[in-house]
Amino acid sequence: MLTKKQLDLLEFIHKRVQRDGVPPSFDEMKEALDLRSKSGIHRLITALEERGFIRRLAHRARAIEIVKLPESLGGDANGFVPRVIEGGAPDPEPALSPSLPVEPVHALELPVMGRIAAGVPIEAINQVSHHVAVPGSMLAGNGNHFALEVRGDSMIDAGINDGDVVVIRETQTADNGDIVVALVEDQEATLKRFFRRTGQVELVAANPAYETRVLPADKVKVQGRLVGLIRTY
The missing domain is CATH 1.10.10.10 (Winged helix-like DNA-binding domain superfamily/Winged helix DNA-binding domain)
Structure with missing residues (x-):
């Protein structure tokens, strides 16, 4: 809606x-x-x-x-499409009639696995820093999910800002154009758009200030795909 x-x-x-x-x-x-x-x-x-x-x-x-x-x-x-929770004042919604039933919102606790770079890749994420509650409806399909705190501005044109928390579904595969958590050479984790070419992978930023990284396909492992985003003000 x-x-x-x-x-x-x-x-x-x-x-x-x-x-x-x-x-x-x-x-x-x-x-x-x-x-x-x-x-x-x-x-x-x-x-x-x-x-x-x-x-x-x-x-x-x-x-x-x-x-x-x-x-x-x-x-x-x-x-x-991914849902976004924003902590600012929402646009006014029509008042609900007292006679209408109100559906309960089911929230799930997800581990926040540290920080992910939306910019220059940082060290690989590997430990839980805290937990965050997300609506169950945000979690796409089956499988495990986790969250990451974004650092950097390379995905700003995709609506992902420094300080946002992204919700990730664990997967080792991705379609071209998906925003993924990519592990580079088992050392660096980054959040980028994913494109697979013949024998290569392109990690594309959503900010013209950052160049596309082109890497051998065997140097990049998909750790998960973006399914949601949480923002606070």
Whole structure:
């Protein structure tokens, strides 16, 4: 489900792409939604991307692609995308009628396995620092899950900021484009987009300030795939 602001922004981007062939600038989005700063637009863009409605392409200006539309805009909003818990004030929601049942939220405790680099790789993670509670609905599919605290800004254009906690499903495989925890030469752990080429692996940052790392396939091991993110303010 999208908030009204998220839906308004998605509709505005969709109409501008249909009309002009390119998405609007952040300044145009800010003016259209009557927001005071571009940081609010950044949060909305991040939320739309994490819910699978848009995709931002790295190393290109105004590179926003409409992936799908909600039913209210003539599309089909079905499909899994990572959920994000934000600690700031949420957009106002309609008040619930006292007669409506309230579904309980089931939370699970996950181990936080130290810190993961979203920047220059750091030493491999291998111990539990503390635990964090996450909604059970955030955990995708079967298998074990763990959490990591992000350090660095190389994934900022994917909506992953320094200090965020990422929720990871343990797996040794990944599809091209997945955001994964990659273990490099059994020594360095990093959070990057994963692409497998012939005999090689590319670890791609979501920040043009960082170069893509190209490594022999046998030097990189996938430790898990991103399924969620927790942010506090």
